[in-house]
Amino acid sequence: MTPRALQRMKEEGRKIVGVVAWDYQVARIADRAGVELVSVGDTVGVNLWGHANPFEVTMDEMVLVAKAVRRGVRRALVSVDFPFGPLQEGTAEALRAAVRFVKEAGVDMVKLDAAAEHLDAVAAVAAAGIPVFAQFGITPQTALRYGVEYRAIPSAADQVPVEMKDAMVAEAKKLEEAGAVLLNFTNSGPVVGAAVAEAVSVPVVGGFGGGPWLDGRMRMAHAAIGYAASALDDPPQTYANVARITLDALTAYAGDVRAARQIAGGVPVPPDR
Helix, strand or coil: CCHHHHHHHHHHCCCEEEEECCCHHHHHHHHHCCCCEEEECCCHHHHCCCCCCHHHCCHHHHHHHHHHHHHHCCCCEEEEECCCCCCCCCHHHHHHHHHHHHHHHCCCEEEECCHHHCHHHHHHHHHCCCCEEEEECCCCCCHHHHCCCHHHCCCCCCCCCHHHHHHHHHHHHHHHHHCCCEEEECCCCHHHHHHHHHHCCCCEEECCCCCCCCCEEEEEHHHHCCCCHHHHCCCCCCCCCHHHHHHHHHHHHHHHHHCCCCCCCCCCCCCCC
């Protein structure tokens, strides 16, 4: 898979499938499922490590996670999120971060949140030959500018107001002109999202608030499979409930241990023991 292949998919009307992954095993499974893009999200801090917000994640941590995902992917494109910091510190620091991700983690592209606010950085990274996946809208890293608490960021049901259509179209065009090869428009909605996808030649995908009006969709693999412990008490609308399966499995394992029975997959124990 290549950025040009994603471009052809848009031109041919074929939808792009992207998943967010944070570990080697899930990356392997996603790649085997045939997705086009595996994105290493900075949401790993909140969703996997229990941080209060994504701003706590460091560059070193993102490199480590990206390395693990890269090892698990053979076919799909691998993208990694900039953590909060390098982009905000200036173009030179952003370029250093992008080069580090490519050299140390072997990613295929880098994802810049709040990219429209840092067009010089987008252009510099693109000029260095590193494909840019640009995110815009009210995103985790733009929340501070809007005075929005992280936990109050719009949910999947919220949409960019229709009156913002022209502004969002203009933003998308600026990102394309700066060199972005892929756009992530969060909370797009069917009106504004469709307008943006039509206005630019590069593919536009979306997670929260996305839909068939875009060129593709993004979804956290752990959200798609119901991995979070919260799925135990509030069953989510997912394709599976891995949390429930895991709880049942660990409960059964504990029961075997306490009853002095052999555990599944354990070393065989002679009958007289």
